Amino acid sequence: AQSVTQLGSHVSVSEGALVLLRCNYSSSVPPYLFWYVQYPNQGLQLLLKYTSAATLVKGINDFEAEFKKSETSFHLTKPSAHMSDAAEYFCAVSEGWDDKIIFGKGTRLHILP
Amino acid sequence: GAVVSQHPSWVICKSGTSVKIECRSLDFQATTMFWYRQFPKQSLMLMATSNEGSKATYEQGVEKDKFLINHASLTLSTLTVTSAHPEDSSFYICSARGTASYGYTFGSGTRLTVV
Numbered sequence: 662a663q664s665v666t667q668l669g670s671h672v673s674v675s676e677g678a679l680v681l682l683r684c685n686y687s688s689s690v691p692p693y694l695f696w697y698v699q700y701p702n703q704g705l706q707l708l709l710k711y712t713s714a715a716t717l718v719k720g721i722n723d724f725e726a727e728f729k730k731s732e733t734s735f736h737l738t739k740p741s742a743h744m745s746d747a748a749e750y751f752c753a754v755s756e757g758w759d760d761k762i763i764f765g766k767g768t769r770l771h772i773l774p
Numbered sequence: 775g776a777v778v779s780q781h782p783s784w785v786i787c788k789s790g791t792s793v794k795i796e797c798r799s800l801d802f803q804a805t806t807m808f809w810y811r812q813f814p815k816q817s818l819m820l821m822a823t824s825n826e827g828s829k830a831t832y833e834q835g836v837e838k839d840k841f842l843i844n845h846a847s848l849t850l851s852t853l854t855v856t857s858a859h860p861e862d863s864s865f866y867i868c869s870a871r872g873t874a875s876y877g878y879t880f881g882s883g884t885r886l887t888v889v
Contacts, residue, residue: 761820
């Protein structure tokens with residue numbers, strides 16, 4: 662069964678600094694990978710998704726992620742953190758376009774002024 | 775873009791009563807709906823998957839008689855929490871999948887508090 666592991670339940674970065682949120686996946690087939698953001702008491706917003714096309718995926722709000730098969734990773738990055746980026750981030754995996762999505766445990770991103 | 779409307783956004787109910795949560799796809803046909811549950815400061819746990827016109831498939835450990843899911847049309851799925859108890863208090867989120875071009879779209883969630 663597919664799964665994702667997010668390293669670090671909390672990550673703190675200074676405003677303007679690089680954001681790096683780590684995600685490793687496990688899948689028996691070529692995976693579909695997603696990053697979602699959740700603000701308090703709200704649903705999930707898709708940041709970006711990998712669906713077997715380009716390995717470097719660009720998303721909204723200057724986020725991007727790189728699919729590395731050899732490392733089974735899909736880390737999320739943003740060059741310069743903004744205060745509004747403070748939220749919970751979830752990495753997720755699916756084994757097909759019609760398959761269920763399985764979420765990681767999430768990483769809370771804190772932005773320091 | 776694809777929009778999923780989930781109602782209510784929050785609900786408080788008495789222990790022993792039932793609560794219905796609706797999830798509607800507003801501008802696409804949702805062939806599959808997923809229902810998730812999220813405890814405070816935790817991840818989303820998949821409860822069940824429902825395909826239009828079929829019985830829902832529940833994940834291991836989820837009581838199908840307690841969490842009734844109906845997906846009678848391509849634009850509406852409902853989750854009914856029957857005989858709710860305080861331990862059912864949680865954040866429930868639906869997700870709808872249409873054609874491949876839409877992918878998955880999430881509702882805004884429902885905060886259920888059972889008192």
